[in-house]
Amino acid sequence: xxxxxxxxxxxxxxxxxxxxxxxxxxxxxxxxxxxxxxxxxxxxxxxxxxxxxxxxxxxxxxxxxxxxxxxxxxxxxxxxxxxxxxxxxxxxxxxxxxxxxxxxxxxxxxxxxxxxxxxxxxxxxxxxxxxxxxxxxxxxxxxxxxxxxxxxxxxxxxxx
Amino acid sequence: xxxxxxxxxxxxxxxxxxxxxxxxxxxxxxxxxxxxxxxxxxxxxxxxxxxxxxxxxxxxxxxxxxxxxxxxxxxxxxxxxxxxxxxxxxxx
Numbered sequence: 064x065x066x067x068x069x070x071x072x073x074x075x076x077x078x079x080x081x082x083x084x085x086x087x088x089x090x091x092x093x094x095x096x097x098x099x100x101x102x103x104x105x106x107x108x109x110x111x112x113x114x115x116x117x118x119x120x121x122x123x124x125x126x127x128x129x130x131x132x133x134x135x136x137x138x139x140x141x142x143x144x145x146x147x148x149x150x151x152x153x154x155x156x157x158x159x160x161x162x163x164x165x166x167x168x169x170x171x172x173x174x175x176x177x178x179x180x181x182x183x184x185x186x187x188x189x190x191x192x193x194x195x196x197x198x199x200x201x202x203x204x205x206x207x208x209x210x211x212x213x214x215x216x217x218x219x220x221x222x223x
Numbered sequence: 224x225x226x227x228x229x230x231x232x233x234x235x236x237x238x239x240x241x242x243x244x245x246x247x248x249x250x251x252x253x254x255x256x257x258x259x260x261x262x263x264x265x266x267x268x269x270x271x272x273x274x275x276x277x278x279x280x281x282x283x284x285x286x287x288x289x290x291x292x293x294x295x296x297x298x299x300x301x302x303x304x305x306x307x308x309x310x311x312x313x314x315x
Contacts, residue, residue: 115233115264115280119298128297132234156238157281157294173236180235180243180261187241195299 065142065189066217072097073143074209080151083165084109087129090145090170099141100131100172107131108170118153118163124200125165127153128190133175140183142190143170144212146203167203169194192223225256226313227273230293231280235263238279242293246277249306255313275312 073093080086091105108129119126150164169190175182193199199219206212228246232239243261250257260270264280276286277293289312295301 111233120300121298122300128237130234130237133236156297157279157292159281171237175236181240183237184240184244187237188244191241191297191299194297 064217064220065186065193066213066220069142069144069213069216070097071209071213073099073141074212075143075145076206076208076212078145078147079149080147083112083127083129083151083153086127086145086147086151086168087112087170090143090168091129094141094143094170094172099137099139101135101137104131104135104172107135112153116154116156116158118155118165119194120155120163121194121200122197124167124197125150125153125163126167126169126194126200127165128169128171128194130171130173133173133177133179136172136174138174140174140186141172143172144168144203145170146206146212167194167200189220189223193219225258226250226275227258227260228313229260229262229267229270229273229276229288231262231264231267231276231278231282233264233280235261235266238293238297242277242279242296245293245296245306246309249309250313253310253314255310257313275309277309 087108094100145168147166153165155161230243276290295305
């Protein structure tokens with residue numbers, strides 16, 4: 064399950080950023096510093112977000128799921144989570160210019176072979192179940208520590 | 224007759240995996256024989272013809288094939304309406 068693979072060092076409660084580029088530098092930078100993603104990861108996140116935005120308005124809660132093609136990720140799939148004190152403007156997925164204020168970011172570093180489709184379906188479905196649960200999103204916003212965030216996700220996954 | 228659905232997103236890694244699975248489940252539930260082709264947006268053209276295109280990213284081009292946004296499968300908002308539109312195309 065996802066909660067078992069979450070790493071406290073890659074979970075950022077109380078984060079602050081003025082733009083999505085800053086979010087990517089902070090969170091993506093941490094993934095790269097920890098060796099999970101390549102030096103090209105942050106730039107790839109920014110480039111992809113411009114073309115294919117990942118902001119979501121989930122019934123009023125702003126969530127983003129930035130990710131890159133697998134080439135920018137090393138061998139292990141990992142997820143970093145950041146909860147922002149103030150909303151950061153993202154463009155909504157599937158639109159050109161509709162923005163959403165995002166406070167919860169699930170950054171997916173998805174590993175695999177280029178061209179391989181349908182991998183990680185189970186993990187992706189779990190992530191989707193998490194971001195569609197607005198009660199859980201509210202609890203994530205209130206969480207004070209990485210451990211608390213992992214616990215909330217553990218509790219959610221046990222209901223799936 | 225088998226229906227071909229192209230499911231596309233930016234990288235064919237994350238959101239299209241979710242959307243493709245939802246389309247498969249929906250078709251199974253409704254007895255529709257479906258072939259899914261999961262690709263990047265830039266690869267749609269070379270995978271035509273198809274009965275339907277489902278994307279989780281904006282697509283401005285007209286491929287001459289019905290195109291439905293699969294975004295609700297990600298956000299959870301408006302799933303029923305999207306499923307109804309997909310069924311309408313595939314059963315119509």
